[in-house]
Amino acid sequence: MHRRYITAREAGIDHLYHFAAFDMARLYPIVAFNRLYFSRPGGFGDAWDCRPSFDLGRIDDPHWREETAQWLEQLYDHGLAELSSVARERFRILLRENGEILRRMVTEANAMADWMNDVFRIFCFSAHADHPLSWAHYADRHKGICLEFETSTVFFAEAAQVSYRDEYPAMPLKIRQEEDALLPILAKPSHWSHESEYRLIAQERARKLSHQTLIADDHWVRFPGQSLKSIIVGCMMGKNERETLKALVKQSSTPIALKKAVKIPGKYALQIVPFC
Numbered sequence: 001m002h003r004r005y006i007t008a009r010e011a012g013i014d015h016l017y018h019f020a021a022f023d024m025a026r027l028y029p030i031v032a033f034n035r036l037y038f039s040r041p042g043g044f045g046d047a048w049d050c051r052p053s054f055d056l057g058r059i060d061d062p063h064w065r066e067e068t069a070q071w072l073e074q075l076y077d078h079g080l081a082e083l084s085s086v087a088r089e090r091f092r093i094l095l096r097e098n099g100e101i102l103r104r105m106v107t108e109a110n111a112m113a114d115w116m117n118d119v120f121r122i123f124c125f126s127a128h129a130d131h132p133l134s135w136a137h138y139a140d141r142h143k144g145i146c147l148e149f150e151t152s153t154v155f156f157a158e159a160a161q162v163s164y165r166d167e168y169p170a171m172p173l174k175i176r177q178e179e180d181a182l183l184p185i186l187a188k189p190s191h192w193s194h195e196s197e198y199r200l201i202a203q204e205r206a207r208k209l210s211h212q213t214l215i216a217d218d219h220w221v222r223f224p225g226q227s228l229k230s231i232i233v234g235c236m237m238g239k240n241e242r243e244t245l246k247a248l249v250k251q252s253s254t255p256i257a258l259k260k261a262v263k264i265p266g267k268y269a270l271q272i273v274p275f276c
Contacts, residue, residue: 009157016125019138038121069095127196
């Protein structure tokens with residue numbers, strides 16, 4: 001089936017950038033062991049990010065209602081098993097005959113969001129290293145770092161482009177392929193478009209659907225070490241943190257350049273320059 005998202009390679013992106021606070025617990029494994037920490041989708045700050053939404057426009061279609069009823073039965077299978085056979089049958093009949101109950105259960109299908117939060121893990125990038133809002137939001141108000149990765153390896157070249165839109169994409173109730181579940185993970189409101197975001201998506205090994213995405217072990221995913229080209233220092237990072245970072249980079253088995261973001265005089269803008 002035709003893929004609905006664009007990869008970094010297809011978009012002609014040579015480098016991807018990840019903004020973060022200066023946190024040695026996360027940074028040391030990246031530099032020393034080539035391991036990235038992928039986050040749960042439920043932990044993102046935007047109210048719409050990675051939250052599933054379902055299309056109720058076909059609720060009067062008998063075929064759609066039957067398919068939806070079957071999906072809800074599977075979703076709540078564990079709870080139904082605890083009911084008597086009479087109660088289970090009554091529940092099944094209500095799903096098919098009571099449109100209001102069906103509508104309410106689909107709207108409140110939080111079990112789907114919980115399932116996505118258990119299965120999927122995400123690592124986020126921007127196509128730009130110099131946007132002030134990215135530094136402010138994700139790099140501890142310019143006191144953090146930005147990791148620069150090269151997309152010459154398949155690992156980073158396959159990062160998926162986020163789609164920015166005004167209307168939330170509706171998920172199909174019956175997931176037929178993994179990409180159906182990725183719809184809310186790869187969509188964000190238009191007002192975030194300045195981020196030019198790309199995402200790597202993994203599944204926890206113990207919860208995976210298949211091997212079509214990267215596989216995470218308790219959030220951690222190993223990456224090709226040669227792909228980390230530089231660490232960019234925020235323009236407001238303290239001296240002690242800078243010295244710690246210099247010492248850390250020396251422990252890397254592959255060359256990592258140090259750069260810094262500096263304010264351009266007379267402008268609300270940054271430029272990235274070598275950190276000597």
